[in-house]
Amino acid sequence: MRVVVAMSGGVDSSVAAGLLVEQGHEVVGITIKTHRFDDTGGNRGNENSCCSLDGIRDARSVAAKLGFPHYVLDFSGRFSDEVIGPFVAEYLAGRTPNPCVLCNRTIKWEELLRRADALGADMIATGHYANVRTDPQSGRLVLSRGKDGTKDQSYALWGLTQESLGRTLFPLAAMEKSEVRAWGERNGLVRPAKPESYEICFIPDDDYERFLKGRVPGLAGKVDGGEIVMDGEVVGRHRGFPFYTIGQRKGLGVFRSEPVYVTGIDAERNRIEVGSADRLMARALRASRVNLIKYADCAEPRRVHTMIRSRDEGAGAILRTLPDGSAEVRFDAPRRAITPGQSVVWYEGDDVVGGGVIDGVLG
Numbered sequence: 001m002r003v004v005v006a007m008s009g010g011v012d013s014s015v016a017a018g019l020l021v022e023q024g025h026e027v028v029g030i031t032i033k034t035h036r037f038d039d040t041g042g043n044r045g046n047e048n049s050c051c052s053l054d055g056i057r058d059a060r061s062v063a064a065k066l067g068f069p070h071y072v073l074d075f076s077g078r079f080s081d082e083v084i085g086p087f088v089a090e091y092l093a094g095r096t097p098n099p100c101v102l103c104n105r106t107i108k109w110e111e112l113l114r115r116a117d118a119l120g121a122d123m124i125a126t127g128h129y130a131n132v133r134t135d136p137q138s139g140r141l142v143l144s145r146g147k148d149g150t151k152d153q154s155y156a157l158w159g160l161t162q163e164s165l166g167r168t169l170f171p172l173a174a175m176e177k178s179e180v181r182a183w184g185e186r187n188g189l190v191r192p193a194k195p196e197s198y199e200i201c202f203i204p205d206d207d208y209e210r211f212l213k214g215r216v217p218g219l220a221g222k223v224d225g226g227e228i229v230m231d232g233e234v235v236g237r238h239r240g241f242p243f244y245t246i247g248q249r250k251g252l253g254v255f256r257s258e259p260v261y262v263t264g265i266d267a268e269r270n271r272i273e274v275g276s277a278d279r280l281m282a283r284a285l286r287a288s289r290v291n292l293i294k295y296a297d298c299a300e301p302r303r304v305h306t307m308i309r310s311r312d313e314g315a316g317a318i319l320r321t322l323p324d325g326s327a328e329v330r331f332d333a334p335r336r337a338i339t340p341g342q343s344v345v346w347y348e349g350d351d352v353v354g355g356g357v358i359d360g361v362l363g
Contacts (some may be wrong), residue, residue: 001122002026003169006112007070012127015184016171021066022126028119029063029070031056034079034107035202045264062189075111075129086204086252088215091242092209094267094343098156098201100354107158113167123167128153131173131350132165135294141165142294145350148210155310158345158355159291209243226270230253238272241265247280247337261337281334284363287327287344287356294353297321304346304353306331308338319346319353327356 005017007029007107020027033056063070083103090097112124129146130153141162145152158166172180184190203211212220223240236254238244248262254274261280264273285308292298298321306317306329316332329344338361345355 002028002120004028004030004056004112004116004119004121004124006108006126007059007062008127009052009055009062009183010127011181011190012061012129012172014058014127014189014197016125016127017068018066018167018184018189019061019063019171021068027066027068028121029059029068030115031059031070032071032072032107032111032190033072033076033101035076035084035305039157053151054132058190058210060087065188073111073115075161078111078170079107081330084215084289088212090341091212091265092216093341094265096245096339097106097341099202099344101159102344105161105164107161107219109253125169125171128170129172130154130157130170130304132168132170138295140296141293142354146170146173146175150228151177153305155269156353158293158343160293161175161291162293162310162319165293168331209240212242223270226272226285228272228274229273230254230256230260230306233308236273241267241272242268244272246339256313277336280337282338283334284328285338285344285361286359287329288325288329288359290321290325290354290356292321292354294348294351298327298353299323302353304329304348308335308346308358314347317346326359328362330362338350 003011003020003025005020005027007013007017008031012333017027017029023214060070072110083099083106086102087097087099091193108126109124116124125155129151131144131146133142133144135142142159143154143160144166145154163306181190194298218241220240223242225237226241227234228236228238236252244279246262249259252260252262252274254260258276261277262272263275263279266273287312298319304317304319305314306315306319315335318330321327321329340358340360342357342358344358346353
């Protein structure tokens, strides 16, 4: 088949492309440029981002070595509108978003599939550690974890549609990270000491406060000095509600005999609520923007294993989707720091049932 491979210049996408060439596919490499450093700032010499010049050069070098064409496509305009814009808006609403989920669906998959159609390609492929298969009973395509559980990336892919999954290959699904790196080094596709990047691509210095202040003119003056409230009493002043997240302990400037944490964010009143650790616990949540993968609906309550953040071990819960497209999740035991804006993802074993965006906790 002709396959369009998303190439960041990193180990995983380089090996994914190499494996497809080895299998006899006709490969076309595409590197997506999602942003300009002049617009986002904070580069500080970080060259691990998928949009860095080094990343583009490495991807091009791999394509040349393997003998397939490589293109760099500038999607920075749409990325700014559909990923960075909503990311900023969520923080200004007192929520903590996960931009990678939105980028995966609207940029990496939708745009890549459009380019694949233009190039006459059958499929697209990425270096994600995930898998896709067809359920023999329902006929639906099911996204699931890859072999390497420590590198699993299915959490960030819950927004993919059936159409997208039907045209996606995950060449690394059956490999461990150590195998991937060894294969790449053995075939001369990656530098032995090439590091990985874990920051959001458009905030490579991991300084969210700097980024938001640079993106929103006058933000600091508008939000600095708001109230920090505990049990209805003003106990301090903060530097701006967008710079805090639920469960945060450090940097509050509130001193009590027991540790205190951010338990609530009131964007309208520029107020941060703090409290003891027990105030962070909740047994249920409501989610919107739900996308189901394994089943067409979950109107009947279904037992699932539920993750409420990317590095969450997950916990048992009951999922029920509602007629308005939202979902309710009730956990077997209270969960800590359920955070509006974060993704909630439901699993059955290794299969992704679906996911949504957390709106808030329920009583």
